[in-house]
Amino acid sequence: MIFKVLYQEHPDTAPVRERTKSLYVEAKSEREVRQKLSNRNINIEFIQELDETHLQYEKKSEVFEIESV
Template sequence: MIFKVLYQEHASEIPVRENTHRLYYEAENERQVRSELKDRNINIEFIQPLEGEHLAYEKQSEDFKVENV
């Protein structure tokens, strides 16, 4: 499954919409995403599973690159 991860670049950063970044990650579940990203020192705001039409919409973005385990 592909997940959209919204995050701040530094773990100590307070979430501010204008500074929020996103990445797309392929994993079995949200727990696996968090486990794989824990060493990156980022502040994860939200992890959203993508499927169906929502995934198709996200794929249209030029920034759409999926990272995987």
């Protein structure tokens, strides 16, 4: 499964929509995504499992790249 992770780069500051970034991770569960990203110093806001339709839409984006963690 592919998950979209919305996060802030600076974990100590309040989340601001305009600074929210996203990355894509392949994992079996949301828990596994969190474990894979636990060594990064980021503030995870939301993790969303992408269904096939949403995944196809995201793949059209110029910034779509699945993280290898």
